[in-house]
Amino acid sequence: MTGHLLVLVLTFSWLSGFNVDAANPGLGINPGAPSSTIHHSMVEQGKAEMAADIVERLFDLPAGHLHPVHGYDPAQIDAWLDHIGSPYSRYAVLKTHRPANPLVLAPRGPWPRTLLFLQVLETGEVVPMGHAVVSEGVPPGQKKDFLQTILEAATTTRQELISKYQIQRFVAPGFQGM
Template identity: 40%
Template sequence: MTKYLVPLFLLYSSVAIFLAQAARPGLVGGTFFRGTDLHLAMTATSQAHAAADFTERLFSLPPYHLSPVYGYADDQFQALTRHIRSPDSRYIVLRRNSSPWTFVLSPWTVRRPGSQVWDKSLLFLQVWRGGVITPLGYAVVKDGIPEGHSREFWETLGRAARTTQAELYRRFEIHRIVTPVIN
Protein backbone atom coordinates (compact mmCIF):
# COMPACT_ATOMS: atom_id res chain seq x y z
CA MET A 1 0.00 0.00 0.00
CA THR A 2 2.88 2.36 0.79
CA LYS A 3 4.11 2.14 -2.81
CA TYR A 4 0.89 3.88 -3.90
CA LEU A 5 1.04 6.65 -1.29
CA VAL A 6 4.20 8.35 -2.57
CA PRO A 7 2.89 8.71 -6.15
CA LEU A 8 -0.46 9.83 -4.72
CA PHE A 9 1.33 12.48 -2.64
CA LEU A 10 3.27 13.65 -5.71
CA LEU A 11 0.05 13.90 -7.70
CA TYR A 12 -1.69 15.77 -4.87
CA SER A 13 1.23 18.21 -4.58
CA SER A 14 1.29 18.82 -8.33
CA VAL A 15 -2.44 19.51 -8.41
CA ALA A 16 -2.18 21.88 -5.43
CA ILE A 17 0.64 23.81 -7.10
CA PHE A 18 -1.25 23.89 -10.41
CA LEU A 19 -4.39 25.21 -8.72
CA ALA A 20 -2.41 27.86 -6.87
CA GLN A 21 -0.82 28.97 -10.14
CA ALA A 22 -4.16 28.93 -11.95
CA ALA A 23 -5.60 31.26 -9.33
CA ARG A 24 -3.35 34.11 -10.53
CA PRO A 25 -5.49 36.02 -13.02
CA GLY A 26 -4.00 38.11 -15.80
CA LEU A 27 -0.63 36.40 -16.09
CA VAL A 28 0.77 35.30 -19.42
CA GLY A 29 2.30 31.81 -19.41
CA GLY A 30 6.07 31.90 -19.34
CA THR A 31 6.24 35.45 -18.01
CA PHE A 32 8.40 35.85 -14.90
CA PHE A 33 6.29 37.16 -12.08
CA ARG A 34 7.11 37.39 -8.41
CA GLY A 35 3.99 36.33 -6.58
CA THR A 36 2.45 38.50 -3.97
CA ASP A 37 3.17 37.67 -0.34
CA LEU A 38 -0.34 36.29 -0.02
CA HIS A 39 0.11 34.06 -3.08
CA LEU A 40 3.44 32.75 -1.80
CA ALA A 41 2.02 32.03 1.65
CA MET A 42 -1.02 30.24 0.20
CA THR A 43 1.12 28.08 -2.08
CA ALA A 44 3.56 27.19 0.71
CA THR A 45 0.67 26.34 3.03
CA SER A 46 -0.93 24.22 0.30
CA GLN A 47 2.29 22.20 -0.10
CA ALA A 48 2.57 21.71 3.66
CA HIS A 49 -1.09 20.61 3.86
CA ALA A 50 -0.47 18.06 1.08
CA ALA A 51 2.50 16.72 3.07
CA ALA A 52 0.46 16.56 6.30
CA ASP A 53 -2.47 14.80 4.57
CA PHE A 54 -0.10 12.26 3.01
CA THR A 55 1.57 11.62 6.37
CA GLU A 56 -1.78 11.16 8.13
CA ARG A 57 -2.79 8.55 5.55
CA LEU A 58 0.60 6.83 5.68
CA PHE A 59 0.45 6.45 9.47
CA SER A 60 -3.34 5.78 9.56
CA LEU A 61 -3.97 8.88 11.66
CA PRO A 62 -7.37 10.49 12.03
CA PRO A 63 -7.85 13.62 9.90
CA TYR A 64 -6.30 16.79 11.35
CA HIS A 65 -4.15 14.92 13.87
CA LEU A 66 -1.32 16.95 12.35
CA SER A 67 -2.64 20.47 12.81
CA PRO A 68 -2.28 23.33 12.61
CA VAL A 69 -0.12 23.13 9.49
CA TYR A 70 2.35 25.88 8.57
CA GLY A 71 3.88 26.36 5.13
CA TYR A 72 7.51 27.38 4.84
CA ALA A 73 8.16 31.03 5.67
CA ASP A 74 11.48 32.88 5.53
CA ASP A 75 11.41 33.60 9.27
CA GLN A 76 11.75 29.83 9.85
CA PHE A 77 15.03 29.50 7.95
CA GLN A 78 17.39 29.87 10.91
CA ALA A 79 15.49 27.36 13.08
CA LEU A 80 15.18 24.90 10.18
CA THR A 81 18.86 25.17 9.32
CA ARG A 82 19.84 24.65 12.94
CA HIS A 83 17.62 21.53 13.13
CA ILE A 84 18.79 20.06 9.81
CA ARG A 85 22.47 20.63 10.65
CA SER A 86 22.18 19.25 14.19
CA PRO A 87 23.80 15.83 14.67
CA ASP A 88 21.00 15.05 17.16
CA SER A 89 18.22 15.36 14.55
CA ARG A 90 16.58 12.19 13.29
CA TYR A 91 14.72 11.55 10.06
CA ILE A 92 12.15 9.25 8.50
CA VAL A 93 13.13 8.72 4.86
CA LEU A 94 10.20 7.56 2.76
CA ARG A 95 10.80 5.49 -0.33
CA ARG A 96 11.31 7.37 -3.55
CA ASN A 97 10.06 6.01 -6.83
CA SER A 98 10.92 7.77 -10.07
CA SER A 99 10.61 11.20 -8.48
CA PRO A 100 13.62 13.56 -8.55
CA TRP A 101 13.16 14.05 -4.80
CA THR A 102 12.52 12.02 -1.67
CA PHE A 103 9.97 12.95 0.99
CA VAL A 104 11.57 13.12 4.44
CA LEU A 105 9.98 13.72 7.84
CA SER A 106 11.73 14.91 10.98
CA PRO A 107 10.28 15.28 14.47
CA TRP A 108 11.22 18.61 16.04
CA THR A 109 10.06 21.05 18.65
CA VAL A 110 9.40 24.59 17.58
CA ARG A 111 8.29 27.79 19.24
CA ARG A 112 6.32 30.17 17.07
CA PRO A 113 7.17 33.88 17.23
CA GLY A 114 5.54 35.55 20.21
CA SER A 115 4.79 32.24 21.93
CA GLN A 116 6.44 30.77 25.01
CA VAL A 117 5.14 27.26 24.27
CA TRP A 118 7.28 24.70 22.47
CA ASP A 119 5.16 22.59 20.11
CA LYS A 120 5.94 18.97 19.26
CA SER A 121 5.95 19.18 15.48
CA LEU A 122 6.76 17.26 12.34
CA LEU A 123 8.96 18.90 9.72
CA PHE A 124 8.30 18.11 6.04
CA LEU A 125 11.32 18.11 3.72
CA GLN A 126 12.09 17.38 0.09
CA VAL A 127 15.56 15.94 -0.47
CA TRP A 128 16.50 16.38 -4.12
CA ARG A 129 18.94 14.41 -6.22
CA GLY A 130 22.09 16.44 -6.28
CA GLY A 131 22.19 17.02 -2.53
CA VAL A 132 19.66 19.78 -1.92
CA ILE A 133 17.17 19.91 0.96
CA THR A 134 14.04 22.05 0.57
CA PRO A 135 11.72 22.61 3.55
CA LEU A 136 7.99 22.40 2.81
CA GLY A 137 6.71 23.39 6.25
CA TYR A 138 5.63 21.68 9.42
CA ALA A 139 2.61 20.56 11.41
CA VAL A 140 1.97 20.42 15.13
CA VAL A 141 1.50 16.87 16.46
CA LYS A 142 -1.56 16.63 18.69
CA ASP A 143 -1.09 15.18 22.18
CA GLY A 144 -2.85 11.97 23.08
CA ILE A 145 -3.19 8.53 21.57
CA PRO A 146 -4.82 8.67 18.13
CA GLU A 147 -7.84 6.47 17.53
CA GLY A 148 -6.73 2.99 16.46
CA HIS A 149 -3.22 3.41 17.89
CA SER A 150 -1.66 2.08 21.09
CA ARG A 151 0.73 4.97 21.79
CA GLU A 152 1.05 8.69 21.22
CA PHE A 153 2.05 9.57 17.68
CA TRP A 154 5.01 11.59 19.00
CA GLU A 155 6.41 8.33 20.44
CA THR A 156 5.75 6.54 17.14
CA LEU A 157 7.70 9.26 15.32
CA GLY A 158 10.59 8.87 17.74
CA ARG A 159 10.74 5.14 17.04
CA ALA A 160 10.39 5.56 13.27
CA ALA A 161 12.99 8.35 12.94
CA ARG A 162 16.06 6.13 12.71
CA THR A 163 18.09 7.94 10.08
CA THR A 164 20.74 10.14 11.68
CA GLN A 165 21.82 13.48 10.31
CA ALA A 166 25.16 11.97 9.24
CA GLU A 167 23.39 9.11 7.41
CA LEU A 168 21.05 11.53 5.64
CA TYR A 169 23.94 13.73 4.52
CA ARG A 170 25.97 10.73 3.35
CA ARG A 171 23.08 8.93 1.60
CA PHE A 172 21.92 11.98 -0.37
CA GLU A 173 25.27 13.81 -0.54
CA ILE A 174 23.66 16.86 1.06
CA HIS A 175 25.50 20.11 0.44
CA ARG A 176 22.79 22.80 0.46
CA ILE A 177 19.59 23.84 2.15
CA VAL A 178 17.50 25.81 -0.34
CA THR A 179 14.29 27.64 0.40
CA PRO A 180 11.34 26.83 -1.83
CA VAL A 181 10.86 28.79 -5.02
CA ILE A 182 7.16 29.26 -5.62
CA ASN A 183 6.13 30.45 -9.05
Protein backbone atom coordinates in the same frame (compact mmCIF):
# COMPACT_ATOMS: atom_id res chain seq x y z
CA MET B 1 -43.48 48.84 -17.91
CA THR B 2 -40.26 50.83 -17.65
CA GLY B 3 -40.77 51.15 -13.89
CA HIS B 4 -41.05 47.37 -13.50
CA LEU B 5 -37.96 46.84 -15.63
CA LEU B 6 -36.02 49.35 -13.54
CA VAL B 7 -37.09 47.62 -10.30
CA LEU B 8 -36.09 44.26 -11.79
CA VAL B 9 -32.65 45.56 -12.83
CA LEU B 10 -32.04 47.17 -9.42
CA THR B 11 -33.14 43.99 -7.62
CA PHE B 12 -30.88 41.87 -9.80
CA SER B 13 -27.93 44.21 -9.16
CA TRP B 14 -28.59 44.14 -5.43
CA LEU B 15 -28.77 40.30 -5.39
CA SER B 16 -25.65 39.88 -7.50
CA GLY B 17 -23.77 41.98 -4.94
CA PHE B 18 -24.53 39.29 -2.35
CA ASN B 19 -23.23 36.59 -4.67
CA VAL B 20 -19.94 38.43 -5.10
CA ASP B 21 -19.57 38.78 -1.33
CA ALA B 22 -20.47 35.11 -0.82
CA ALA B 23 -17.65 34.03 -3.12
CA ASN B 24 -15.12 35.47 -0.68
CA PRO B 25 -16.53 34.67 2.79
CA GLY B 26 -14.42 35.71 5.72
CA LEU B 27 -11.18 36.05 3.79
CA GLY B 28 -9.19 38.96 5.06
CA ILE B 29 -7.65 41.33 2.59
CA ASN B 30 -4.23 42.78 3.24
CA PRO B 31 -4.02 45.77 0.91
CA GLY B 32 -0.38 46.41 1.85
CA ALA B 33 0.90 42.92 1.03
CA PRO B 34 2.45 42.49 -2.40
CA SER B 35 0.85 39.79 -4.51
CA SER B 36 4.15 37.89 -4.68
CA THR B 37 4.18 37.58 -0.87
CA ILE B 38 0.61 36.33 -0.80
CA HIS B 39 1.36 33.88 -3.62
CA HIS B 40 4.51 32.61 -1.85
CA SER B 41 2.57 32.06 1.39
CA MET B 42 -0.17 30.16 -0.40
CA VAL B 43 2.32 27.94 -2.25
CA GLU B 44 4.24 27.14 0.95
CA GLN B 45 1.01 26.42 2.83
CA GLY B 46 -0.05 24.05 0.06
CA LYS B 47 3.25 22.16 0.27
CA ALA B 48 2.91 21.73 4.04
CA GLU B 49 -0.70 20.57 3.80
CA MET B 50 0.25 18.06 1.10
CA ALA B 51 3.06 16.68 3.31
CA ALA B 52 0.73 16.43 6.32
CA ASP B 53 -1.85 14.62 4.21
CA ILE B 54 0.75 12.11 2.98
CA VAL B 55 1.88 11.41 6.55
CA GLU B 56 -1.69 10.99 7.79
CA ARG B 57 -2.46 8.53 4.97
CA LEU B 58 0.79 6.53 5.35
CA PHE B 59 0.25 6.10 9.09
CA ASP B 60 -3.55 5.64 8.95
CA LEU B 61 -4.13 8.72 11.07
CA PRO B 62 -7.46 10.50 11.17
CA ALA B 63 -7.61 13.53 8.90
CA GLY B 64 -6.49 16.61 10.80
CA HIS B 65 -4.38 14.74 13.37
CA LEU B 66 -1.48 16.91 12.26
CA HIS B 67 -2.97 20.31 12.98
CA PRO B 68 -2.34 23.17 12.64
CA VAL B 69 -0.18 22.91 9.54
CA HIS B 70 2.12 25.81 8.61
CA GLY B 71 3.94 26.45 5.36
CA TYR B 72 7.64 27.31 5.35
CA ASP B 73 8.15 30.91 6.40
CA PRO B 74 11.52 32.58 5.69
CA ALA B 75 11.15 34.49 8.98
CA GLN B 76 11.73 31.17 10.80
CA ILE B 77 15.03 30.49 9.07
CA ASP B 78 17.12 30.57 12.26
CA ALA B 79 14.95 27.96 13.99
CA TRP B 80 15.08 25.70 10.91
CA LEU B 81 18.86 26.06 10.56
CA ASP B 82 19.43 25.38 14.27
CA HIS B 83 17.45 22.15 14.08
CA ILE B 84 18.77 20.96 10.73
CA GLY B 85 22.35 21.90 11.59
CA SER B 86 22.31 20.08 14.91
CA PRO B 87 24.20 16.78 15.01
CA TYR B 88 21.58 15.60 17.54
CA SER B 89 18.61 15.96 15.16
CA ARG B 90 17.17 12.71 13.83
CA TYR B 91 15.09 12.10 10.73
CA ALA B 92 12.46 9.62 9.59
CA VAL B 93 12.71 9.04 5.84
CA LEU B 94 9.39 8.05 4.26
CA LYS B 95 9.31 6.27 0.95
CA THR B 96 6.49 7.73 -1.09
CA HIS B 97 5.43 7.22 -4.70
CA ARG B 98 8.76 8.79 -5.75
CA PRO B 99 11.51 6.81 -3.93
CA ALA B 100 14.28 9.06 -5.25
CA ASN B 101 12.51 12.06 -3.69
CA PRO B 102 11.55 10.92 -0.19
CA LEU B 103 9.60 12.96 2.31
CA VAL B 104 11.67 13.44 5.45
CA LEU B 105 10.20 14.07 8.89
CA ALA B 106 12.15 15.76 11.64
CA PRO B 107 10.45 15.44 15.04
CA ARG B 108 11.24 17.64 18.00
CA GLY B 109 11.92 20.62 15.90
CA PRO B 110 12.29 24.06 17.36
CA TRP B 111 8.69 23.95 18.60
CA PRO B 112 7.10 21.39 20.98
CA ARG B 113 5.15 18.44 19.45
CA THR B 114 6.16 19.64 16.01
CA LEU B 115 7.06 17.69 12.92
CA LEU B 116 9.17 19.41 10.25
CA PHE B 117 8.56 18.35 6.64
CA LEU B 118 11.50 18.25 4.21
CA GLN B 119 11.53 17.04 0.59
CA VAL B 120 14.72 15.50 -0.78
CA LEU B 121 15.18 16.06 -4.51
CA GLU B 122 17.21 13.97 -6.96
CA THR B 123 19.39 17.03 -7.55
CA GLY B 124 20.85 16.74 -4.05
CA GLU B 125 18.74 19.60 -2.77
CA VAL B 126 16.44 19.60 0.23
CA VAL B 127 13.38 21.82 0.30
CA PRO B 128 11.61 22.72 3.56
CA MET B 129 7.89 22.14 3.17
CA GLY B 130 6.65 23.46 6.49
CA HIS B 131 5.67 21.96 9.80
CA ALA B 132 2.68 20.66 11.70
CA VAL B 133 1.71 20.17 15.31
CA VAL B 134 1.09 16.56 16.32
CA SER B 135 -2.13 16.22 18.32
CA GLU B 136 -1.69 14.74 21.79
CA GLY B 137 -3.03 11.32 22.62
CA VAL B 138 -3.30 7.96 20.94
CA PRO B 139 -5.05 8.24 17.56
CA PRO B 140 -7.87 5.78 16.78
CA GLY B 141 -6.48 2.46 15.56
CA GLN B 142 -3.00 3.16 16.98
CA LYS B 143 -1.29 1.76 20.08
CA LYS B 144 0.68 4.82 21.12
CA ASP B 145 0.97 8.56 20.73
CA PHE B 146 1.91 9.35 17.11
CA LEU B 147 4.79 11.61 18.15
CA GLN B 148 6.30 8.64 20.02
CA THR B 149 5.94 6.53 16.86
CA ILE B 150 7.83 9.14 14.83
CA LEU B 151 10.50 9.61 17.50
CA GLU B 152 11.15 5.85 17.39
CA ALA B 153 11.23 5.87 13.57
CA ALA B 154 13.56 8.88 13.37
CA THR B 155 16.87 7.05 13.48
CA THR B 156 18.65 8.66 10.53
CA THR B 157 21.34 11.14 11.54
CA ARG B 158 22.10 14.33 9.67
CA GLN B 159 25.30 12.83 8.26
CA GLU B 160 23.54 9.63 7.15
CA LEU B 161 20.88 11.70 5.39
CA ILE B 162 23.53 13.77 3.60
CA SER B 163 25.51 10.68 2.54
CA LYS B 164 22.62 8.47 1.44
CA TYR B 165 20.91 11.11 -0.71
CA GLN B 166 24.07 13.02 -1.69
CA ILE B 167 22.59 16.19 -0.29
CA GLN B 168 24.45 19.28 -1.37
CA ARG B 169 22.29 22.12 -0.13
CA PHE B 170 18.99 23.34 1.22
CA VAL B 171 16.90 25.37 -1.20
CA ALA B 172 14.46 27.93 0.14
CA PRO B 173 14.39 31.65 0.74
CA GLY B 174 16.93 32.34 3.46
CA PHE B 175 18.71 28.95 3.33
CA GLN B 176 22.43 29.30 2.69
CA GLY B 177 23.58 25.70 2.48
CA MET B 178 23.92 22.69 4.68
